[in-house]
Amino acid sequence: MSADDSSLVRCPRCGEDGAPGARFCENCGTPLGAPAPDAGAPSEVTLELAPTxxxxxxxxxxxxxxxxxxxxxxxxxxxxxxxxxxxxxxxxRDHFEERPARWVAGVCDRGVRHARNEDAMALAAGDTFAALVVCDGVSSAPDSDVASLAASRAARDVLVAYGPQGSSTVQGATSRRVAGWTDAMVAASRAAGQAVRGAAEQLAATKGKDVADDPPSCTFAAAVVDGDLLVAGWLGDSRVYWLPDDGQAEQLSVDDSWAQEMIAAGVPRAQAESSPQAHAITRWLGPDAPDTDARCAATVPSGPGWLLVCSDGLWNYCSDPHAMSELVRRYATTDDPLATASALVRWANAQGGRDNITAALARVSAAVTGQR
Known part of the structure; x- marks a missing residue:
């Protein structure tokens, strides 16, 4: 999805380069191709920037x-x-929090520079089970805030319906549980995709406009804690991190993006992720998506730590897993996930808040996994 610089479109309001063909600025939501604002005139919010x-x-x-x-x-x-x-x-919709259990919570925030919050999250939890879903609306498509909200809740409901399978010492039980949760995660991403299509159809009916050429769309990242097992699923560039208290931090998800393709080709992470095309995603949820099957990964933690599901509004400022682990450790003064998620969102806003920000956390402890 590479393009030469001549094909990029510069935002007249914030000066950010947009991807070729983008209709809205990824940073501030301004319609691209609009005339630059008069530097001497007071800044005004137009109807086109009003939140859905x-x-x-x-x-x-x-x-x-x-x-x-x-x-x-x-x-x-x-x-x-x-x-x-x-x-x-x-x-x-600009800022909301969820805390379904003492050890699971999340914060979803508009950020500083966007006119509306196109991120969404949906969480569920019990004693040793949790489902965390984060979806990031694609800013270049209209009404993607509706898409992300519908997708996150549809996926969460599927994961809750599948339910915890529990830890077991029976030989082969872990591999069977991984296979079962992988199937459930794919079913959840498909349900999320169907929810986005349904939202697009409803928008077409209620707004009286055809959304076929530019439908709402979003990314998808989800994670399940099932006792001693973690399973992640994703499409796009929202991420899942496992950040153990001791040991190597991991990014369980692998971005579906131009930047990740460049990293795989040998381009340094910092260089690839700072490119104007970095956030051009290669997979997503929406009526025009080529497929809606999440890719999945699983791990069995050897000790306590933090499971983080987040949008790029957070990891933009702290991409590397080790750096993210250090950041979370800095703000996790207690085991309270809501306090930690709130601190992470405030930190991202302090860095500039260039995008919507979502941080959903589960504090995976020995009590959760059943480890002694």
């Missing part, structure tokens, strides 16, 4: 447009703006 208002309650998924305006106390209309004074509403 989904406003889900993270616990129920129900949407409500009857929210008070922070500026005047009026009602936020379905278009996301106050019906009385026109101020953009603050959407629950």
């Amino acid at each position: 208002v989904v406003d889900p309650d993270p616990a129920t998924g129900e949407a409500s447009h009857q929210r008070p305006c922070a500026a005047c106390g009026g009602t936020i209309a379905p278009d996301g703006y106050c019906a009385d004074c026109g101020t953009p509403g603050v959407s629950e």
Whole structure:
């Protein structure tokens, strides 16, 4: 997916180079091809930059447009703006948290420079089982915030339905559990893909527009903790890391991206990931996706550590597994995953917050795995 620099499109608002053919800036959401803003004029947020208002309650998924305006106390209309004074509403979609169990939590945040949050996550957990799903909407496609939310929840539900299999000392049990969870992870990614297609069809019906040529789409990264077993699945460049307290940190997922292809060809990681084409993904979820079967990997941890599922809004600033492990260790002052995820999001925003940020964590302890 390489292209010479002459084919790149520069954002008129933030100056970032966009991929060839991109309609929106990956960093700030500005429609590409729009005239550059007057340097002497005050910056204004146009209707094209307004967030698509989904406003889900993270616990129920129900949407409500009857929210008070922070500026005047009026009602936020379905278009996301106050019906009385026109101020953009603050959407629950911009920042939300989930904590299904004491040892599992996540934070999903709009970041600093994007006009809306196109990341989404969906988590579930019990005593020794957890499912963490993170989807990152593709900013160059419209309504990808809807796609990511639908995909993450559909995938989570499939993984929960499959349910924990539990640890076992029976010979061959681990390999059978890995095979079973791999099948479940692929089924979850397929369900996520179907949810994105359903969202696209609903958008076409409700908005009265054809989305066939530019459908909503998103990445997919998921991980399951099942006692003493970790299983990851992915499409695109959202990631799964295993960060043990002792031992070598691992990136369990392998990006489906131009940058990863360059790394595989021998280009240094830092150089490949700083290229303008770095985030051009080669696999995704959407109506135009060539396939929706997640690639999978599994590991059996030998000790406690952190399982991290995150979007590129976090790993952009800390890609290497060892560096990510050091970052998490720096902020994990306790075993509280919500406090740690919140600190990671704040850290990414402090680095510039150039993208939406999601960090979902499971604190995998001896109590979870049954190790002694």
